[in-house]
Structure formats: C-alpha cells, structure tokens
Amino acid sequence: MELFQISEEAKNRILLYSAQALPDRPSSSGMTPSAIKGYFYKFIDKMIEAINIELANIVNGSSTDLGAHNQANTSHPYILKWLNELTSKDTQLGNAITNKISAHNTSATAHEYLRKQITIAQSRADDAYNLAQGKSKVHPYETLGTLLSEIDTSALTLHPGDMVVFKNENVPDLAVFKTGQEAMPEGDEEISSDSVLEEKKSYYYSGITFVALESGIDTSLLAKAKDIELMKVQLEGKEEAIFKVESTASEIMLENHTEYNFGITTELAIALPEDITSLEVIINFHSSTTPTSFDAPSEILFQGDDTLDGRLYPVSNRLYEINIKNVMGVLVAKVGANDYEVIE
Numbered sequence: 401m402e403l404f405q406i407s408e409e410a411k412n413r414i415l416l417y418s419a420q421a422l423p424d425r426p427s428s429s430g431m432t433p434s435a436i437k438g439y440f441y442k443f444i445d446k447m448i449e450a451i452n453i454e455l456a457n458i459v460n461g462s463s464t465d466l467g468a469h470n471q472a473n474t475s476h477p478y479i480l481k482w483l484n485e486l487t488s489k490d491t492q493l494g495n496a497i498t499n500k501i502s503a504h505n506t507s508a509t510a511h512e513y514l515r516k517q518i519t520i521a522q523s524r525a526d527d528a529y530n531l532a533q534g535k536s537k538v539h540p541y542e543t544l545g546t547l548l549s550e551i552d553t554s555a556l557t558l559h560p561g562d563m564v565v566f567k568n569e570n571v572p573d574l575a576v577f578k579t580g581q582e583a584m585p586e587g588d589e590e591i592s593s594d595s596v597l598e599e600k601k602s603y604y605y606s607g608i609t610f611v612a613l614e615s616g617i618d619t620s621l622l623a624k625a626k627d628i629e630l631m632k633v634q635l636e637g638k639e640e641a642i643f644k645v646e647s648t649a650s651e652i653m654l655e656n657h658t659e660y661n662f663g664i665t666t667e668l669a670i671a672l673p674e675d676i677t678s679l680e681v682i683i684n685f686h687s688s689t690t691p692t693s694f695d696a697p698s699e700i701l702f703q704g705d706d707t708l709d710g711r712l713y714p715v716s717n718r719l720y721e722i723n724i725k726n727v728m729g730v731l732v733a734k735v736g737a738n739d740y741e742v743i744e
Contacts, residue, residue, distance in 0.1 A: 545593030704735035
C-alpha cells in the first residue's frame with residue numbers, strides 16, 4: 401500500500417458501520433429501528449478517524465523522519481546535493497514556490513476528489529438525520545414568492561415527499577416530486593412569484609419539480625350530518641363505489657377502486673396493475689411490535705406520516721391508512737398514521 405492512504409482493512413472496518421452491513425430485511429432479522437438508524441451515520445466517525453490517522457502520519461511522523469534523514473551527512477549525498485541546488489534556485493525565485501503552495505491551499509478546486517467524497521458523506525449524514533425524524537416535512541408559507549425566495553437563498557432544503565402549504569385556501573398545495581435536477585423536465589411549467597398555480601399541474605423551479613394538489617380544505621363544502629343520512633338512503637340498493645377487501649396476504653396486486661384491510665402484518669409488498677390511468681386505492685394495516693416491512697413500486701410518491709424522500713418507512717405500534725391516486729400521471733400516496741396505544 402502507498403504511504404498516507406487509507407488501507408483496505410480500514411475501509412472494510414468503515415463499511416462494517418455503514419448501511420451495507422445491514423441484512424436485506426433488518427426488521428425481520430430482529431433489529432430495532434434505533435439500531436437500524438445508527439448504520440446510516442455511525443460510519444462517519446470511523447471514516448473521520450481513518451482520515452485523521454493518515455493526516456497525523458503526514459504532519460507528525462513523515463515530517464520528523466524526513467527532517468532527520470535530510471540532516472544526516474551520510475544519507476543520500478547526491479540527494480542532499482540536489483536539495484542544496486534547489487535551495488539556491490528557490491532563493492533566486494524569491495517567494496514564487498511559497499506563493500504557489502499558498503494558492504493551492506486556498507483554491508476551491510484543490511483535492512476535488514476528496515471534497516466530493518466529503519460532500520457525499522455529509523449528504524448521507526443529512527439523509528440519515530431526516531430518516532431518524534420518522535416523517536416527511538410540511539413547510540407552511542404565506543405566499544409563493546416567499547417560498548421561492550428561501551429556495552434562492554438556500555434557506556430551505558426540500559426532499560421528495562415534502563409538502564408546501566399556503567395560507568390562502570384557494571392556492572393548491574405543492575408536493576415535492578423530485579430534487580437536484582439539472583434542467584426542467586419536459587411537461588413541467590416553470591413558476592415565478594407571480595404565477596397562478598393550478599391543481600394537478602407539474603411545476604419546476606431551481607432544480608425542483610412540484611406537483612400541485614387540491615387546494616386547502618374549505619369547510620363550507622363539508623357535508624352535514626343530515627346530508628350524509630340522506631345520501632345513505634339514496635344509495636341503498638346501489639353498488640358501493642369502493643369495493644372493500646379483507647386480506648392476510650403479504651403480497652398483492654392492487655385493483656382500482658378497492659379498499660384493502662390487512663390487519664396486523666409484519667410484511668407487505670404491493671404491485672401496480674397494468675392500467676393506472678384512473679387508479680384510486682386505499683390500503684389499511686396495523687404495524688405491531690415488529691415494524692411492518694413495506695415494499696412498493698418506485699413510481700408511487702409517498703407523503704405524510706413516517707415518509708422520507710417519497711418512500712414509506714412504517715414504525716412499530718401504529719395504524720396506517722394509505723390513499724393512492726393518479727394525479728396528472730403521477731401516483732401520489734397520502735399516508736396517515738395513528739399510535740395504536742392511544743387508540744386503545
């Protein structure tokens with residue numbers, strides 16, 4: 401191994417503290433959520449420890465040994481001769497070499513690979529922190545202009561699945577669909593502070609794609625109790641709009657206009673039908689002491705309780721209701737959860 405490089409042994413030791421060391425189904429292997437979360441950031445300490453060791457070797461060990469070696473009259477006399485010649489030339493050049501080294505140390509592009517790796521490590525640490533929060537975030541704003549201003553100044557960090565809600569009930573809510581894009585995707589509409597948002601449209605701003613959902617709740621449109629009773633009378637004898645299914649299966653192909661009740665389940669995997677044009681599905685399940693292992697197609701964007709970056713991560717002892725709907729070609733899944741102990 402070359403000097404001052406992290407060894408393969410050290411790399412493998414770092415990986416033992418990363419998510420790579422987790423089994424395919426950590427929760428099914430008996431691991432607790434807190435233990436699983438630890439694997440998303442504990443590796444950083446080991447990585448920094450390995451880097452610090454090599455830096456210490458450079459600063460302390462190498463400089464000391466090399467200085468003693470250079471001062472010995474019997475050590476490589478031809479090299480000492482070259483060093484003396486270089487010293488003479490450096491005197492002639494003045495501070496040129498020193499200035500070059502100083503410019504290198506202050507350059508924003510020096511050691512680009514190492515800077516990139518540190519940036520990646522920081523990003524993963526941030527993701528691990530967000531995952532530890534257990535929920536996607538809701539960002540309330542007075543106006544669209546305020547939201548865009550905070551994005552411009554980097555005062556706001558958004559993740560897929562986050563929600564942006566506005567005070568005005570006539571302005572649609574925005575779901576964060578994708579971030580970090582280099583160009584506006586085809587079909588998106590670029591927004592500005594003067595834009596009038598429309599429901600079920602896809603918007604783009606500064607690398608972020610938003611999907612406009614239905615406007616905030618207008619209580620004047622909510623049905624009254626007597627209206628509901630009247631509706632029940634009118635619907636007697638008619639086929640239900642949503643077909644209800646009780647199931648204990650761990651894998652299922654979703655069917656349109658269906659509500660699934662799975663009860664207590666430790667493992668659940670869902671698949672999409674071929675035609676998802678007008679898909680509307682409700683999924684209910686109980687995540688017990690062992691959190692439910694949940695798997696879903698990547699086309700579905702989850703938002704709400706216990707979600708992160710558009711995915712759902714169930715926790716123990718919670719009841720979940722998932723409402724999946726096709727919104728302008730995007731499958732949006734709104735997740736609601738309640739602690740089971742509170743309900744009991």
